[in-house]
Amino acid sequence: MKNLLELRNLHVQIGTMDGGKVFPLQGIDLIVGENEAVGLVGESGSGKSMTLRAILRMLPRGGQQTEGQITLNGNRLDDAASNVFEKVRGRQISMIFQDPVSALSPLLSIGDQISDVYRYNMGATKTEGWQRALDLLGALSITGAEKVARRYPHQMSGGMAQRINIAMALVCEPQMLLADEPTTGLDVTTQMQVLELLSDQMRKRDASLLFVSHDLRVVGKICEKVGVMYGGVLMEFGTSNDIFVSPRHPYTQRLLECARIDVDDELKSIPGSVPKLDRIHGLCPFRNRCNRKLEVCNHEMPPIALLDNNHISRCHHN
Ligand SMILES: Nc1ncnc2c1ncn2[C@@H]1O[C@H](COP(=O)(O)OP(=O)(O)O)[C@@H](O)[C@H]1O
Ligand SMILES: [Mg+2]
Structure with missing residues (x-):
């Protein structure tokens, strides 16, 4: 190996x-x-x-x-x-932190946060970034990806927030x-x-x-x-x-x-x-x-x- x-x-x-x-x-x-x-x-x-x-x-x-x-x-x-x-x-290489809510920005929707990581690292457009966020939420078996992507961190349970952190860590396929x-x-x-x-x-x-x-x-x-x-x-x-x-x-x-x-x-x-x-x-x-x-x-x-x-x-x- x-x-x-x-x-x-x-x-x-x-x-x-x-x-x-x-x-x-x-x-x-x-x-x-x-x-x-x-x-x-x-x-x-x-x-x-x-x-x-x-x-x-x-x-x-x-x-x-x-x-x-x-x-x-x-x-x-x-x-x-x-x-x-x-x-x-x-x-x-990317990291998932212990406190899922505070690891997210309170000011951005979930979709924008995932999208921004992708755009920043991969030089993608806004549309591509948003689509990537939706695809990823779907791949993580998060139901109602469209709806979830428009929510903000304070509207999430700890478990959901940690799923979002996992999505962010995975978005560029590290x-x-x-x-x-x-x-x-x-x-x-x-x-x-x-x-x-x-x-x-x-x-x-x-x-x-x-x-x-x-x-x-x-x-x-x-x-x-x-x-x-x-x-x-x-x-x-x-x-x-x-x-x-x-x-x-x-x-x-x-x-x-x-x-x-x-x-x-x-x-x-x-x-x-x-x-x-x-x-x-x-x-x-x-x-x-x-x-x-x-x-x-x-x-x-x-x-x-x-x-x-x-x-x-x-x-x-x-
Ligand atoms: N900001 C800091 N200043 C000084 N010592 C620190 C600081 N952060 C952590 N430490 C010390 O580093 C050691 C290792 O901490 P850490 O890696 O957080 O432990 P663990 O994650 O295994 O619980 C601890 O003894 C802690 O006291
Ligand atoms: Mg520790």
């Missing part, structure tokens, strides 16, 4: 208002292949959103990529000297879709419908997906590979089967245990809290919460171990 999106040793640093620094990404290596759906999971604050923001150059104020490379189809996206990024954003918790604010039934739509469209269009969620079950449903992040570090990566059935990293194992207990309505989380990111760890970021900690964990950052068939884990136990 051909690699589509590649992150190599990605480091991000943010300068804070008080003159301090935060290091939310500390050397992320991640590959998304063609026609592949990859999930990114991990507790809140582990760097999932920051990873997507780095790819799309949407880092918070004071943030910058300090090391590493980001490539799409072998072309550097993070090279400030070239204009590759401007050319591919929207056309080859190969690579990024999605950051796209169904988190929706009720369970709508959540499943929107996920099915996303997954279905991605496969129909031969696109790839990098899907961020704190919900392991959702990721298990739609992704064939999964990365587990913690403290700005990729702890484990493998097929959904590797991660959900035979996880090797203690962090992944604890995360799954907690998700399983959560099924019985007894909400549980891993004791302790996520590490401060005010320095480069140098050691395993999970060591102080880990119930399988070894003496060596106090002295050495575990290397990335290749277990088998691209299943990797960053732990001294491997």
